[in-house]
Amino acid sequence: MSIKVRATSFDIAHKAGVSQSTVSRALRDSPLVNPETREKIKQIALELNYKVDKNASNLRQQQSRTLALLLFEDPTSDDSLINPFFLSMLGSITRASALAGYDLLVSFQNLSDDWHADFEDTNKADGLILLGYGDFVEYRDKLKKLEEQGTHFVRWGAHDVAHPGLAIGSDNFQGGFDITHHLLILGRRQFAFVGGADNRSPEFMNRYLGFKDALNRVGIQDFRQLDAISTEASGYEASNALLAENSKLDAIVCASDLIALGVIQALHDKGIRVPEDIAVVGYDNIPVSGFSSPKLTTVQQNTKAAGQILVDKLIKLISGKSVEPMLMPVELVVRESCGADMN
Amino acid sequence: MSIKVRATSFDIAHKAGVSQSTVSRALRDSPLVNPETREKIKQIALELNYKVDKNASNLRQQQSRTLALLLFEDPTSDDSLINPFFLSMLGSITRASALAGYDLLVSFQNLSDDWHADFEDTNKADGLILLGYGDFVEYRDKLKKLEEQGTHFVRWGAHDVAHPGLAIGSDNFQGGFDITHHLLILGRRQFAFVGGADNRSPEFMNRYLGFKDALNRVGIQDFRQLDAISTEASGYEASNALLAENSKLDAIVCASDLIALGVIQALHDKGIRVPEDIAVVGYDNIPVSGFSSPKLTTVQQNTKAAGQILVDKLIKLISGKSVEPMLMPVELVVRESCGADMN
């Protein structure tokens, strides 16, 4: 392996017979420098394989042109599996950052980490994108600290004036409403919702509220709700608990696809047919949902646009512009598990 | 939003009544500094919410404690979808980096980009992890450049003394052999392999060679091979081309799960039963493969260990230690699409 000798701007200055300041200006395309000089300098830089030292440049400019993506995992999830929904956002965030000329640091965080202080405070990143949170109540305290320190950050989730920071999220209430409404149209009447409906997970809560509203509007006051976190195992368990109650059921609305997959598995294991006996629907439209049997009817969030928007808003925030929160529309994806093609 | 005022080591020095050098030493746990002084300094640092400026620290130390993960996508793939196999490695790489005390920059690369010069040369990263490549022939030239510049890098793939740099990969030959052998045991005799078997994609090539070897060992010289890239669409197309040939077939070995999914879809559309009429197997064990119908028999690579190993080897490389390439074992995952439970 060859020894690495990095050229500095002084080396170029020497070769070009100009001062180091002129080199710096030329490479930054400053209009102050003579076009011919600039070309000569750029040529030499190329020959020497010169690259600006980012540490020096960043130190001098007091910025990093880097964004940090902090991913909070559900503490209970298998550590080899990342939530597929976040994964799909990772792609668009990475692309949007690159497009805007920012590098992207990616980090998985646990609530126990001292995460709130690690990136922007060390000048490694100009701002943070927060995805997921585990338990919202604990999370909120950390957000408050971030805000107090003047850190620039955006988060994916439900915006709420009561919560610190700017949130971009999709319309979970509408999604919960739409998919429940769809089941009502298909004639289902005996409902259960599986997913934690408390302030520990505001997304699930809003989906639940949409679910409830759809039922109330047609006069249904009677339904079941069971807590579950977003894993197949949790859905499986909740489903069994539900069946043990012996309540009459013809539709189960799940707060996520992962939960729905577990619920369907549990029903299969008991010999209950989906969707013939009980319709089951999910939320997120993760890749697997198009392949399960039956294929999941679910709600699609626009992850591609979401990533782009998170990045754009954060960059605006960094440059001191004012930024509005945003609620993104959702789309119902009808497949088999709702029983739509039974009619 | 509060105005951000970052404390520097001078601020702490002032408050503590010591010199700035002592502050730096104390925060780095240098044994040179008096324990009481150290504690006092640490206390003040905490109060002022002081964090070492990484740009300054990195500049001074000429290192970044950062790794860059460069992900090359198949140029033909839908840009909203990342290869699920890489995604699963992303998790373990991120975790392993954090554990080793390195930050992780993530970037998607196109072959057209000037990627080979962007991270280590700017001192933003101490080393690179390369995942995927698109076309290996073009890729190889870039690798050569990286090596010439003395960049530290490891890549996921087949190690070959003829190729620049250090590769960690799984045993694709063995995987191709094992899964084909499994089909032979189940009584299949008329084979096709779907996946590009040329030097543009060495992984596929090795899987193909394993496939071929398994057949040759039992005296089968006659089989079909069709090119395909790792997408469902490409598998679908190849499958139709195969059927159009009217050759007798009872088993299709696919170079990836994505291809297998497309092949199965094409067979379904023609009313051909899988695995009754034709067995179809994949490679990668992506999450979807456990949910397709029929569920895919496939080959599992140990992505969790792989990510960890890539990070470990790269860090060794950075610290100037000698490092060996590695071939990781694979595991056959038997589900339904091979027809194992028909016997």
Next chain:
DNA sequence: CTGAAAGCGCTTACAG
């Protein structure tokens, strides 16, 4: 054990 000083490699206000 501590401090004064040099220097990492840039960018940019200042002077010409």
Next chain:
DNA sequence: CTGAAAGCGCTTACAG
């Protein structure tokens, strides 16, 4: 249009 100089915030060799 160009150069000399200051300074970003650290780490560490040197001197005591």
